[in-house]
Amino acid sequence: QVRLVQSGAEVKEPGASVKVSCKTSGFTFINYYFHWMRQAPGQGLECMGWINGNGNDIKYSRKFQGRVTMTRDTSTNTVYMELSGLTSDDTAVYYCARDSSAVRFDYWGQGTLVTVSS
Amino acid sequence: QTVVTQEPSLTVSPGGTVTLTCASSTGAVTSGYSPNWFQQKPGQAPRPLIYSTSNKHSWTPARFSGSLLGGKAALTLSRVQPEDEADYYCLLYYGGAYVFGPGTKVTIL
Numbered sequence: 001q002v003r004l005v006q007s008g009a010e011v012k013e014p015g016a017s018v019k020v021s022c023k024t025s026g027f028t029f030i031n032y033y034f035h036w037m038r039q040a041p042g043q044g045l046e047c048m049g050w051i052n053g054n055g056n057d058i059k060y061s062r063k064f065q066g067r068v069t070m071t072r073d074t075s076t077n078t079v080y081m082e083l084s085g086l087t088s089d090d091t092a093v094y095y096c097a098r099d100s101s102a103v104r105f106d107y108w109g110q111g112t113l114v115t116v117s118s
Numbered sequence: 119q120t121v122v123t124q125e126p127s128l129t130v131s132p133g134g135t136v137t138l139t140c141a142s143s144t145g146a147v148t149s150g151y152s153p154n155w156f157q158q159k160p161g162q163a164p165r166p167l168i169y170s171t172s173n174k175h176s177w178t179p180a181r182f183s184g185s186l187l188g189g190k191a192a193l194t195l196s197r198v199q200p201e202d203e204a205d206y207y208c209l210l211y212y213g214g215a216y217v218f219g220p221g222t223k224v225t226i227l
Contacts, residue, residue: 035216045156045164045207045218059214095163103152103211104169111163 002026004096006109012116017084020112022096029053029077033099036070036081038092039111050099051079086116120144122210124219129227130198138222139190140208146189147210153191154209155184157202158221164207168193200226 007021022034030053037045049060051070060068069082079096093111100106121143130136140153147153149171156164166175168184171191181196191210195202203226208219 037218044220045209047216047218050216061215102170103154103209103216104173105154105156105209106166106169106175108163108166 002098002107004098004107004109006094006096006112009113010115012086012114013118014087014116016086016116017082018086018114019080019082020094020096020114021078021080022109023076023078024098025077027098029072029074033057034070034072034079035097035099035105036068037095037097039095040089040092043092045095048081048094083114086114088116090114091116120212120215120217122208122217122219124206124208124222126220127223127225129225130195132198132200132226134198135194135196136198136224137187138193138195138206138208138224139187140192140210140219141190142210144212147186147191149186151191151210151212153184153186155182155191155193156207156209158205158207159203167206195224198226202226 003025005023010018033052035050036048051058055072072079093113095111096109097105098107123141153171155168158164167178172184183194185192205221207221
């Protein structure tokens with residue numbers, strides 16, 4: 001069955017970077033797009049950008065350009081999201097989601113809590 | 119900056135019907151915005167309900183339906199059950215950018 005399993009919770013100091021992974025299984029990885037979203041405590045969902053399984057189509061939301069890098073590894077069918085220059089405002093649950101065709105976010109990871117604190 | 123708006127909160131009685139809407143600051147929402155709807159309960163990841171305005175995922179209960187209504191995307195919950203109490207988010211596609219609405223908290227009372 002389709003699964004997206006994210007890495008565990010992280011605690012980082014201000015100014016550091018965090019890299020969250022999203023390991024997929026149960027489908028042909030290169031045929032799909034993967035989106036990253038985040039949700040600050042008590043807040044709504046925010047799109048950060050996307051990467052396709054081929055790795056040749058990557059786009060970052062304007063808010064995160066210059067601080068976010070999305071990559072993928074086809075040998076393990078895993079996508080990664082790295083966010084640098086962390087501040088307390090980056091404390092949030094980060095989600096990956098599969099986009100099966102033209103804006104159809106059908107499967108999501110369980111979420112990864114990133115806490116930024118000194 | 120594109121803004122998507124939703125009702126902050128709605129209350130409905132068990133067995134009743136409630137319609138949530140999703141509006142765009144750019145004008146009328148059409149099928150070209152590929153509206154998606156998600157349900158989220160506390161401590162859980164969002165659960166996809168609707169894509170491309172009105173299409174249901176295989177797991178979406180029949181009592182949930184999506185449509186376009188008065189220039190907005192809409193999600194209608196019919197025969198509401200207690201387990202439908204949750205936050206509901208819409209997502210619109212702007213040709214290279216994806217924007218979530220702020221969410222609607224649905225309370226069953």
